[in-house]
Amino acid sequence: MSTPPPGLTRDQIAERAAQDIADGSYVNLGIGMPELIAQYVPEGREIVLHTENGLLGMGPAPAPDAVDPELINAGKKPVTANPGAAYFHHADSFAMVRGGHLDLCVLGAMEVAANGDLANWSTGQSDAIPAVGGAMDLVSGVRVVRVMTTHCTRDGTPKLVEKCTYPLTGAGVVSRIYTDLAVVDVTPEGFAAVEIAPGWSFDEVAARTDAPLRDARPGAVATNRGGSEPRSTRSSR
Amino acid sequence: MIDKRVASAAEAVAEIADGETVMIGGFGEAGSPIELVHALIDQGASDLTVISNNAGNGQVGLAALIRCGRVAKIVGSYPRSSNSTVFADDYRAGRIELELVPQGTLAERIRAGGAGIPAFYTPTGAATELADGKEQRSFDGVPHVLEHALRADWALIKAGAADWHGNLLFNKTARNFGPIMAMAAQTTVVQAATVGAPGSLDPETVVTPGIFVNRVVHIADPAQEFDLVAQGAHYP
Numbered sequence: 523m524s525t526p527p528p529g530l531t532r533d534q535i536a537e538r539a540a541q542d543i544a545d546g547s548y549v550n551l552g553i554g555m556p557e558l559i560a561q562y563v564p565e566g567r568e569i570v571l572h573t574e575n576g577l578l579g580m581g582p583a584p585a586p587d588a589v590d591p592e593l594i595n596a597g598k599k600p601v602t603a604n605p606g607a608a609y610f611h612h613a614d615s616f617a618m619v620r621g622g623h624l625d626l627c628v629l630g631a632m633e634v635a636a637n638g639d640l641a642n643w644s645t646g647q648s649d650a651i652p653a654v655g656g657a658m659d660l661v662s663g664v665r666v667v668r669v670m671t672t673h674c675t676r677d678g679t680p681k682l683v684e685k686c687t688y689p690l691t692g693a694g695v696v697s698r699i700y701t702d703l704a705v706v707d708v709t710p711e712g713f714a715a716v717e718i719a720p721g722w723s724f725d726e727v728a729a730r731t732d733a734p735l736r737d738a739r740p741g742a743v744a745t746n747r748g749g750s751e752p753r754s755t756r757s758s759r
Numbered sequence: 760m761i762d763k764r765v766a767s768a769a770e771a772v773a774e775i776a777d778g779e780t781v782m783i784g785g786f787g788e789a790g791s792p793i794e795l796v797h798a799l800i801d802q803g804a805s806d807l808t809v810i811s812n813n814a815g816n817g818q819v820g821l822a823a824l825i826r827c828g829r830v831a832k833i834v835g836s837y838p839r840s841s842n843s844t845v846f847a848d849d850y851r852a853g854r855i856e857l858e859l860v861p862q863g864t865l866a867e868r869i870r871a872g873g874a875g876i877p878a879f880y881t882p883t884g885a886a887t888e889l890a891d892g893k894e895q896r897s898f899d900g901v902p903h904v905l906e907h908a909l910r911a912d913w914a915l916i917k918a919g920a921a922d923w924h925g926n927l928l929f930n931k932t933a934r935n936f937g938p939i940m941a942m943a944a945q946t947t948v949v950q951a952a953t954v955g956a957p958g959s960l961d962p963e964t965v966v967t968p969g970i971f972v973n974r975v976v977h978i979a980d981p982a983q984e985f986d987l988v989a990q991g992a993h994y995p
Contacts, residue, residue: 574862575786576932591788591985592933598787609931611938611966612786612812613870616863620883651847652859653839654889659863662882693886 527721529673529702537562538717539628539670539700543569550574550619550660552629552642553597556670559628570606572624574615574656579607596656619656620663627664629657631671631699633686636712636733638696640669641688654691661692673701673730680732682706682713703727707738714738762923764954765974768798771948775804775913778831782869782909782940783811783821784916788984790933792917792950795976796820797994799915805829810869810911812862812936814838814846817988822846823995830855834909836862842988861889864906866939872908873942873971881906914944917981918967921951922958925972926965934966941971950978 530538536558543549543559545567551557560582563569571580573595580595581602589600603609618624633641640661643654661667674680682699699706704727705717714736718724724742728735765771772795775781781799785791800823809830815822822845824830838846838857849855860868861883871879880903884890894905916937919930927949929937941947954977987994 573932575789576935590931591983592790593931594787594789598789603931609929609934611934612862612866612936613939616866619863620867620881649851651839651850652857653837654859654861655837656862658861658887658889659883662885663863690887 526723526726529719529722531702532558533562535670535700535702538705539668540564542668542698543567543626545569547625548572548578548623550624550627550664552627552657552660554630556628556630557597559670572615572618573601574619574660576610576612576615577601577603577607578610578618579604581607616656616659616663619659622663622665624664626666626668627660628668628670628700629660631669631681631696632688633681633683634669634671634696634699634708635683635686636708638694638708639686640667640691640696641686643691644689646689657691661695666697667692667695668698668700669696670700673703673727680730682731682733684733703730706731706735709736711736763925763969763973763975764923765976768794768950768976768978769801771795771974771976772798772802772913772915775799775802775807777804778806779804779912780808780810780910782911782914782936782944783809784914784935784937784940785821785984786812786932786935788816788988789931790917790929790935790937791820791984792915793820793982793984793987794978795915795917795948795950796824800824800827800829800995806831808832808834810834810909810940812836812865813840814843816840816843816984817991818843818845818993819987820984820994823993825849825855828854832856832858834858834860834865836860836865859889865909866936868906868909869936869939869943872910873939876908878905878907880904909943911940911944912946914940914947916940916947916949918949918951920953920955920960921949921972921975922955922960922969923975924957925949925969925975926960927951927967927969927972928960928964929966938967941967946973947971948974948976950976950981952979952981953977
């Protein structure tokens, strides 16, 4: 296999994810990489960011001399409040989440399975301090849950898998995944690549995906690649 | 006459007894009732169960209470901190118990406790290991988990402004768990930066009505946990 070029940068993944956010959406962005998406909302679209510690209308980080220690985001970092913002307590905040009032959340992932299962809160290691925060509430309550992540871990292990090995955050919750190599939809038939990063081939991405991947790019002839037969064509012997 | 003012933080927390359950407001470093928690450290009660989203920062506030060996159990959602190993050290050594609860479930269990709802079903955590051992039931084909209300003997919370009746306003995201913890405790103790006579707060803007508050302590210039941690402060 030839060595493909680097995939998309974190900023490029964020920019791609931002393209899919409709004007007027109420959105929660997970701590870490997904936070970058806020910087790439296309001109002319207004979105309202929710941070689960109690703010709708979250703005960017303040200047260092304008930090208010009582105005922070869910990652405990100083933020600002945009015109039209609102503060609220935790029960109201999670009523917004659990009650289906948020249009979209984009979260990080340790693993996403072909059935939409998400693992992003625990390595399951016995010496780790258990901590879950609002991740389980978000995936069970927000109408659309998407993931932004690198396609593989630093050591090259695929994060898109047939079945999660880490403890689940939620079952069957993820609908779309933005990675440095592709945009992948979770469909009833498993993973479907709808876009492939420039310079990469479908086969190269499929080889880095630990579950069958269908080529669903516009104009693509139906092909499947991966470790096992895709379930849509599985014979019923 | 109703006047819930108490002269000092020490007086406000004096009756907290060994083995009791204490809700402590705050999310991260925002909204930590530092002066009340430090008064609790001075007071000496131990074997406490603390209900708080996090397990403290740096070497002050809740982290200091844990370091002093006063906390037997934490009920919270995210007891990891990038600036404190106090909880982690005790947890790994088996000196402190943890009940891990998803953040929204923690909030709703507290709200339910304050609202007289003994338990409720939530989709959060279904099909995860945090639902293990809990009653589960399907509604419209969606699995739900039965979660029980949380109540406490005490709540320690930080407000921006109060009046003698205990009506409260908060400051920005320091509001977090304050309003719901105030509802869910037998005795709710509030520290507020301003404390005015009845009528000093606009009834239309009151966030927590005074019926949920028992004691109000005026802490005019409260320490910010954010600043104390940045300075490397150590309590006591």
